[in-house]
Amino acid sequence: MTARFALVSVLLAGACADPPVTYSSPIGIRLQAKSTGAFNGVVADDKAITTEQGNPYAAFITGSKELLAGKTPTAIVIEGAMLRLGETSTNVTALPEVFSGSIDIGFLINDSNNSYGVASGEVEPATRQGLELDPRFDSAALTEFDYLKLLGGQFKVWARGTAAQGFADRSASADLEVTLTFSAFE
Structure with a gap:
């Protein structure tokens, strides 16, 4: 755990006043970045949160409501985020072959098309x-409409970053595994 991650977790938890009611298991979503899709030096993809097998995000929200005796959580926070290159990728073997520099993960809310930053990091050669x-990410930044969409799983997870030099010419398909850990507050 990095010091920055620990500090963000402490600050966000403090901002919500009470401890989280529950944490999700790490929720993975698989995105795909293709070299043919690199546009103006940017690699990006998005996918609905509900598309993963078993819909673990819906299970997290349902479990949170059960712990709150049927009430809706008042806040959702991201406690952890990880990006990995999947083993089924073709013509790339490491993240620096796909991205160079900053990578951002976010949520795109259905119907409003509002986008919210979730996590970021720097892809380095090593x-x-x-x-x-x-x-x-802290749901306090969302409008009421967007928060209801978040609770209903009506959003996409997106990843975006600067393409690594030569990625667009590799005929590559990078299977990106984004893993998020959520917490819910009363």
Whole structure:
């Protein structure tokens, strides 16, 4: 755990006053960045949070409501975020072959099309196994409409970053595994 991650967690937890009611298990979502899709030096993809097998995000929200005797959580916070390159990727073997520099993860809310930053990090040449991202999402920044969409799982997770030099010419397909850990507050 980085010092920055620990500080953000403490600050966000303090901002919500009470301790979290529950934490999610790490929730993974698989995105795909193709070299043919690199546009103006940017690699990006998005996918609905509800598309992963078993819909673990919905299970987290349902479990949170059960712990709150049927009430809706008043806040959702990201406690941890990780980005990995999946083993099924083709023509790339490490994140620095896909991205160079900053990578951002966010949520795009259905219907309003409002986008909220979730986490970010720096892909460095030595990055190999995975990249621990700095979480920065707190649902307090959302409008009421967007918060209801968040609770209903009506949003996409997106990843965006600067393409590594030569990525657009590699005929590559990078399977990106974004893993998020959520917490819910009463």
